[in-house]
Every structure is written in C-alpha cells, then in structure tokens.
Amino acid sequence: MDSEFLEIPNMEDIVTAPEPEPEPPRLTQSHSDVHARLSAPLEKYTLYETKTRLYIVASNAREVQFKVMEIDMTGPKQDLTLIVDPAVYTRAEVMDVLGHMEEEGGGNLTKRLTAWGLLGFIRFTDGYYMVVVTKRSVVALLGGHYVYHIDKTEMIPLSRGGDEGKTKSKSADEARYMSIFQSLDLSKTFYFSYAYDITNTLQRNMEREKRDDDSDDEEIHSFNHMFIWNHHLLRPVEEIMDNVFEWFLPIIHGFIDQAKINVCGARSVYVTLIARRSHYFAGARFLKRGVNDRGNVANEVETEQIVADLVTSSFHDKREGIFNSPRYTSYVQHRGSIPLYWSQDVSNMTPKPPIEINLVDPFFASAALHFDDLFKRYEAPILVLNLIKSKERTPREGKLLREFSQCVEYLNQFLVQRGKKHKLQYTHWDMSRASKSRNLEVIEFLERYSTTVLEKTGFFHNSKGIQKGICRSNCIDCLDRTNAAQFVIAKKALGYQLRALGIVSDVNLSYDCDAVNLLTEMYHDHGDTIALQYGGSHLVNTMETYRKINQWRSHSRDMLESIRRFYSNSFVDSQRQEAINLFLGNHVFEQNKPRLWDLPSDHFLHNNYYFDNYYLRRSYIFWWTEINLLVKKYEKYVRRKKELQIMPVSEITEPLNFPGSDQKEPVMEVLEDKLDALVSYIPPYPGFFDNYWNECYKPRSLSSFHKVFAYNMNSTSRYNSDDNPFRPRKEIKGLEDITEDKKVSEVPEEVSKIPDDPLITIYKYTLQAMA
Template identity: 40%
Template structure:
C-alpha cells in the first residue's frame, strides 16, 4: 500500500474518567483511561484569588502509583489548619476554565451519553456539567456583578446539543480525518485561535488572561515529594523513567470548537490527553436495514463560533467574510458489518448553510413579524462575498454551488434586496475566476413555487441536487466498493471537491428542506457506491427516505431552536404537500413562539453567547456587558480601528 493510501486517525484524548479531590490549598485532578490502567495528574493551586496556577507534569502513572499519591496526600492533610482531603466530584472530561471578575472556575463534564459511532470511535453528547469555583478563600465580598456574569454564562446550556469524542476529531469532516497526514502539529502546539484572540488580532490587543503553569519550590508540597521518591525508586530498580510521549496530532478546525475560549488559558500547557474539543450543533445516528445488511446513517451538524448569534441580531457577515448562521452538515453512510475505522466502508457528503455574505440587517426595535431588511454598507467590489467564497474554496475546493432560496420578485422589495446583492456580487467575482472554478449561482424562489398546488418544489430541488452531486462528487473510503460512484476526475469517487452552500433569509425552514432534498439524492448515490442498491435512485415513499426525512426534520428543529427560539415553521411535509392542513395550526404556534423569542429573549441569549465565546471579557474598569446598547463592535472590531486594505480583492492569494 502506498503512503498516500495510509489512514491516519488522530488520537484526541485518552482520559475518559476524572476524579477531582480537594484540599484547602489545592485541587488534584486524577485522570484515567476507560479501563483505569493509565493515569495522569493535574494539580491546581487554590490560594491565589485571581490567577490560574496549575501543574501538569505530563507523566503517565499506573494504578499503584496513583494510590500511593492519594494516600500520601490524605495522610499529609489529616491535621493542621489546612486539614481535610476529600473527593469532590467524578467527571468524564474538562470543558475548560473561565474567569469573570474574581477567580477562575473549572467546568467539568459530569454526565455523558453515547449517541453515535464512527467505525470504532464513539461520539458523546454532554448531558450535564459542573462549574466549580477554584479559589478556596471566599471570605472577602465578591464583586457585585460576579454572580450575574456566572448566571449569564450558564445560560449557554452545555447539556443541550454539545458533543465531543475522545478519539475522533468531530471538528473535521470524515474526508479530512481519513486523509493521509499532511499538516500535522506536535502535541504542544500553540494556543487556539479563540473568538477573543481572533478578534483581538485586529488591533494588536494581546492582553488575554493566561494561566501560570510552573512548579513551586514548596518544601511541604506532597505532590513534589512523592514524585522525587518515585524517581529515586526508578533509579534504584533500574527501570527506565517515563518520558513525555510527544507524538503527533492534527489541529482541530477552530471555527467549530465552542470551548476554544475556555481552553485558551491552558491549551499550550496541558498534555493533550486532558483536552476535549466541544462541538455545538446536532448529531444523530440511525440504523438502516437494506436487504438484510445493516447500515449506519449519521448526520453531523457543526455550528460555527464565528459571527455566532441569534436569528435577527446576527445577519449577513463580518469584515472577515464569516457569515451568521453558518452550519456545516455532514451525511455519513457506514456499512456497520465492519466496525474498523481504518478498513471500514464509509461514504460522506458535506453541505453548509449560512447567511447571505453582505452587510445587511433587520431593525428589531419595532415589534413587527417581518422587520424591514436594510443593506447597511455598499460593497461595490464584492469584498465581503469575495472573502467568504475564498474561505470556502480554501476549505472545500471548487466548485462552490451557491443555492439561493430567497424571493426574487416582490411588489415591495424585501427579500429580493438580498437576491440582487448576492447575484450581482457573484457575477462580478466570476469575472476573475477561471471558468472551471467559477461559483455556480442557483436561484429558486421556494415561497412562490410552493403556492402552486402541484408540489413541484421537491422536483425542482431534486434536479438541483443531482447537479450538485455530479459537480462535487462525494467521499468514499479506500475500503468502499466503488464502480460508478462520484464524478469523473474525483479519484474514482473517493473525494468530494467543492460544496453546496444553501441559504434563505433565516437559513432555517426553506434551507432545511433544500438540504434534505440534496441529502436524499446523495443517499441514493452513497448506497449505490457502497454496493447496497443497483441504481442510484430511491423513492420518496421508501423506508430509508422516510428515515432520512425524520433525521433532517430533527436537524432543522434543533438548529431553529438554537437560532430562532422555536422549531421549524415550514417543514419538509409543507413543501411535499403531504400534510399542509394538519401542520397549519402547528405553523402558527411556532411562528408565535419564534416571534416571542426574537422580541423578548434574543438580546440576553446574544450576551450569553458573546461571554461564552470570549468576544466580551469582563473587566471591572469597563462597563458590564448588559450596559452596552449593541454588540456591534464586539463582532466588527475593525470598525473602531479599521485600516483600509489596499490590496485588490480580485487578486488571487497564495
């Protein structure tokens, strides 16, 4: 087998169980693998009221050595004014560390649920977390805003649609995870590009809080004394001392790591076994049985942390071309007869949704169901769409299939303003692209077409989906049977190159139906390429399509709740004309629920998200987040220190 065919699957973490012990002066985190045969120790100082002081020796221990350590710490804390040693909590991983106006907190995963497998790798949903204040001295009065910030931070409910894996990088696509190792980094690679760091680059602001990760020369430090004894024992017995295994690992896709800000203070200092990358969005897996052969069908939706927010408060794009409501959705089919990741039979397809990349907004100060759309800033040279599309081409290749579902003709211009902006921008940008890499702009006015009684919406979407699959291909693993799967020139169908990028105004209801239509077409090609069916065609009334429709309905409902505060209003069945009247009452209730959420709770949700992602870092010398009339400058910091970029946006970047 050539080196290009070798499978590389990164080991993200081996610590699956954590016991947190406390003394008056320190926290001890004892981490172990699932079988409790390999252990690591993390010590956190509790005496400093403000700074995060921790020690990670990056050495692996066995069970006997850990028992010795715990016994020694317990014995040393039986008497004296700092007496007391007890187990505080059991956990499954560290989400990260956060500080508001006082000391640091540690956030731990205390409950998890296995919800999917990718080959031999397990994916977990966070079911519950615990946030624990680190400093032991709580006698002095707290800052009056500390508890309000804590409550605001906890409003981002980590038990709702947050996921992680110990051994599979869910921030990347399956195609990326199964690719040969090309861009690898050492274990101790630099700190993450967090939302805060990402935004601070614009002004050279490098004042982010860091932890102090160094050893203390403390004669009474039991931990250090025990380590010296362990080393002396190894020297006497002649056993080789344990050394840090540097190894290699991939860098995650930071735009999908929602705890990047929570890891930023410690990421460069901790052994990777402690690090978990948390993804926000939606993951579901179901079983299919096709002619007696078991198949896993998996949907993974990764929500971007760039320009993230609620439905009306985040529209369009920021100055980097990051769009609101960006979600990458991956559809994976796995022949479950083979559980191996390396030699398993997989097929995957990626599509995304995101707001129209332009400077536009809606005025939510007036309580109306459809606030007026306004184009806030002229962009005659399509700089923002150019940055956005350039980013997509870097990540996914070409062609980019831009599927716009917004209205085109209206008596009074509303949605059509957006169609005009993006169609003109793509037409302008395509002048500077070679024809084979040109952005393909596809427009479908779903709302107008759905007014007819013949239900032609899905037929039209199916035709678009077929064009998408032919142009981009799909991923097939090396072990997959492939005779006609994928487009010519895509390594016999093994790679997807390019992307279908779908949007309506909200990127919720119409978008979800279009993504289902693409997913249905792709599923037929996936099952055909894997040898399950003879032709790449599946009917709407088949069991597998009904299952897929249910998965995309759940996918759409979950994302709609995250962005809009309610489930889908117009569902797939609405456009299929299978149950329009039965769903009409439900549509009205969901519209009212979404309207209430947008009017009364979105501002608080947005503040919580800005705090969680580190876009706003509390400072006692500055006003609190709730006193700011808008978060515009948090998401558009260049507006305050903007230096014009004189480079022509139509020049290619190397």
C-alpha cells in the same frame, strides 16, 4: 469499567486497595519515566480536594493508566496555578501518589466528584471556575469511537482566598455574569468525543491519517478551530500546557444523530448526521444577520452525512490497509446567511421587520473573504443555491436578491482567468413561490438540482474517491427552505453512497420507502435543532409543506411555531446573545470598561475596524488566496499506509522503527499493542488515538443488549415487517415517474457501471386540492 474511582477514607484503604485487572504491557515500569505515553485517551476524571489544593486523577476507559493534575487554590485570584505531572501511572502507583497527597493534606483529602470531561476555565470579575462534564450519553458510533452528548455540567470555583477588597457591587456583578454564563445551557446540543475528531469531516480525518509523517501542513494536524465552542475556556491553559487536548475536550455545538438501515435482514447500514455550527459570528436570528468584517456569516452550519456499511466497525481494512476501509462514505453541505452587510430592526414589534442593507461595498470585500474561506475548506466548485423570494408586494428579500446577484457577478469576473471550474456557480430559485403555486413543483426542481450538485462535487468514499467542492444553500434565515433543500440533496447523496457500498443499483430512492423516511425524520430533527438554536422555535415549514401533503393538518402547527419564533425574537434573543458573547469570549470583563449589559450594541464585539492590515490590504481584483485554488494532492494519500496491514502475531517479527523516532525496540507480544504501535504513533496532533478495541469493545467487561448503543439505535426495522427498506410504503396511482435526472443529465461516469434496479424509483408527488 463502570464503577467510580475508589474513595480514599484513610491510609489503610489506600494500601490494601485491590487491582481489578492485570496491567497491560507498559512502556515503563516506573512513574519516574516522564516520556511514557498513554495508549488510550483520558476519559474519566476524579476530583479530590484539600483546603488548599484540587487534584484531578484522570484515567483511560479501562482504568489501567492514570495521570495527575494539581491546581493551587491559594494564589492570586487573577492567576491560574496549574501543574501537570507528565508521568503515566499504573493503578498501584496512583494509589501511592494519592496516599502521599492525603498525608500532605493532613488527612483531609476528600473526593469532590467524578467527571467525564474537562471543558476549560472561565473568569469573570473574581476567581477562576473550572467547567466539567458530569453526565453524558452516547449519540453515535464512528469507527468504533463513541460520540457523546453533554447531559450535565458543573462549575467548580478554584478560589479559596479571602474577600478582601471585594465590594458589594463587584459581588453583584460576579453573580450577574455567572447567571448570564449559566443561561447558555451546555446540556443541550453540545457534543464531544474522546478519540474521534468531530470538529473535522470524515474526509479530512482520513486524509490526515494518510499524510506523510513529515507533512508541514499544520492545519491538517489540528482540530478545526471554527467549530470548537469552548475555545475561550481553553485559553487560560494554552499558555501553561503544551498538550492541552490530552486533558481537555473540544466540544461542538449543533446536531448529531445516527440511525440504522436494515437491508433484508442481512446487512446494516449506519447513517450518521453531524451538523457543526461555527462560533465565529454566532448569535440569535435578528441580532446576527449577514456577514462581519472577517468574512464570517451568521448561522453558518456545516452538515455532514456519513453512510457506512459496518461489517466491521473500525476505519481499517485487511485488504486496503490502515484507515483505508472502503465501507465509509460521506457527503458535506453548507448553509450560511447571505454574505452582505444587512440587518432587521426588531424594535417595531412586527413578525417580518423590514430588511436594511447597512453598508454598500462596491468591492464586496467581506463576501470575497467568505468565498475564499470556502475555497480553502472545500475546494472548487462552489455551488451557491439562493432560495429567497424574488417577487413581493413590499420589497424585503428582493433587496438582497439584487445585491447578492451583483456580488457573485462581480467576484466571478476576476475568477475567469483561473478557469471556469473556479467560478461561483450561482442559482437563484424562489422556493416560497413554488411551494404556493399549483403549477410549480418544489421537489421536481430540487431533484434535478441535486443531481447536478452530486455530478460536480462527488462524495467521499474512503480509499476510492473524494468530495471536491460544496453546495452552499441559503434562504433569508437559512432555516425552513434551506433545510428542505438540503434534505433533497442529502437524499440524492444517500442513493450515491448506498450504490457505492453495493447496497442498491439505482441512486434514485422512493420518497416513501423506509430508508428515505428514516432520513426525512433525521433531517427534520436536524432542522428543528438548528432553528431552535438560531430562531428560537422549531421549523415553521417542514418537508410535508414543500411536498404539498397534509397541508391542512400542518397549518395549525406552522402558525404556532411562527408565534413562538416571534416571541423568542422579540423578548428572549437579547439574553441569548449576551450568554453567547460571554461564553465565546467576545466580551471579557475589564476594570473601568463597560459591563456586558451596559453595551448599547455588540456590533464592535464582532467587527473590528481598527484591525490588522491583513484584511484591509486585500486586492479588490485578485480577491482570492492563490493557494486555496490549487488542486490538493489528496489522491496520493488515498492508498497511503496500505503497507501497514493488520497481520497475525506470528507474521510481525521484525522491530518497528518509527519515522522521526529513536525507538529500536521489538514490537510487544500482544496484537493489541502491535496495532497500537502501528496506528497511534503519528506526530502528535490533538486526539491521535485509535484504540477502538478499548473504547467500543472493552475486554473483561460484562455487558448486555439494553446497554449496547447499536442495539437501541433508531432503525428501519422498527416500523415495518418488510425487510426491504427501499420499497415504497404508499401506493400512488396514476402518477408518472419524475426521475428527471435520467432525462436531463446522465449519471456520473464513476457510478454508472451498475445496471438500474426496477424496484427503486422516484414518483412525482402532485396531489389534488383537498375538498
């Protein structure tokens, strides 16, 4: 239902307000039953206020279940007084509650606004503000769950007290803090979802659903804190509320895009790209380099490529079982700054400031923490692709090359005892030199390397197989060269994913077919977004540069972006860094302590040298955490919950007894509620809903094609009338096949059962110098 929540001008309207649709079967018929639970996540928030109170009435997508929150605006400004009503109301019941509120407020209950999400609370020098999402747009659809981009937000002050004791200087500080906070534009590249956990990978989300209900692994049942950018805004309510994420949304910062490959007019394959930026060591390019004392690197981004054959939209399959649809695949890559203590001084106003290694650690303790975390998140093997320069007239990147090589060599010497598969598999290749040479081919090397990567890590295929390991790519900025390398690996992964879905029989896709052109466009936007967030400009060198095509045409664009990046790094980065530090809670205002703009440096905001002993007392020899190297027993969860198959209503006749529950009631008569009971009753980790039929397929709701996201999605069919998206669009004569992976290494055993398709080939792109 798209209409806004009903206005309440007087009591008569409240009493006679019509109900738009019949209520679904409820677990309780009275709002006094505080144990009632929502059958779908809260999605719409209507804010009402009186002179002393702020009321938030939240509803699900169909607006048939409601919850109420009350905020007292008369208390001390340093305190947040918040009361959450545990009851779940019907529409009629919530109207009665609002009528009672209006009576208590003396008829002064007025509607403030309608929001689509609550992000949390922030306080500077005075009272609290609440940050809400007031405008959103759909950017992706996964498993029937929409993913949204934040288009507009609003800050609502929660203080109604007087200004006693408030000096002019404090008011000026409050205004300046507010200005800094709002300079971080939340309407650019911030994303959320009501029902799908976008902070975790698809593999982790599916693994979570297939775990035993009594699993003691708390991390698997929670959002990934590394990517929750509003974590600081949620801290004030974490001590007040047990179910924070029932009311508040976790948001990520990065990039999300989705496009569709139409295969011969008969099948549709959805390609989704999700880039999650870590908030642990976040900041602007020249102000955040290398690693901090906790092992967090600058510009750390996890990129996931989800390829799905959406014959049906949900994660469930009638044959395989709940959350076991084999139509979903994914592949994950990682980028991050070189994990050493290094920096660049921008005070001399040069486009390429000299690189300085600030701290030489013979034990590489922070790098050890970083790689240990990669083992924890992705398992072994860890493939490290280092793309920085090796030969320079004035040594810059070469300093880091020697130190990084020594770092990996030092850490590897102790991993030998744990087996070869746990060693960091390090590869250095001077990509910049290759791109400028007439004798070296960038694409040719990356094609061979991408085959090696896919053979060693595999990819996630729901109910069939998993990805174990990660490819960690970096150049000096982790922008241009890194994005090009990740694209080539992603192209190879796309071939494997399409082959696993039965779409193609050869994993080697032509660079100029519609499918790869679509992927190229997506990764170009992906790289541009990451570059803007970190470097302040778009990509300087694109795939055209590294494929050595259209070089003269792109030269002027590359120069312009270089100038923009230099300007941003010289004049804008410090303001961006202040906004990031304030938003993430790296700096919190305290009386009699320096204000944010008075700090000479933010180094100690990101590094703590007086800290807990956990990081100080790590062994310099056994630098890893043993449990992170153990093989995760995921295989036993691949087929988990197959017994919970989707069945006709007539076949579900016995009561359901949920694990850890005293519930003995028969299943409700409606199939929707049967599936809701089967799917949603999981020990309460944040966001455990899977009511895709309520979110994607709203019953009794009029829709049209121009409003349907999937209909308006970018697609291969928009560019060519040819229905085959894997046929090359450019005829390149006289060029031999450079499918080097066929010559150098064999296709992995698990994907070598299907014969090769002669229509799908890869060509070597060697163009003669332009006249």
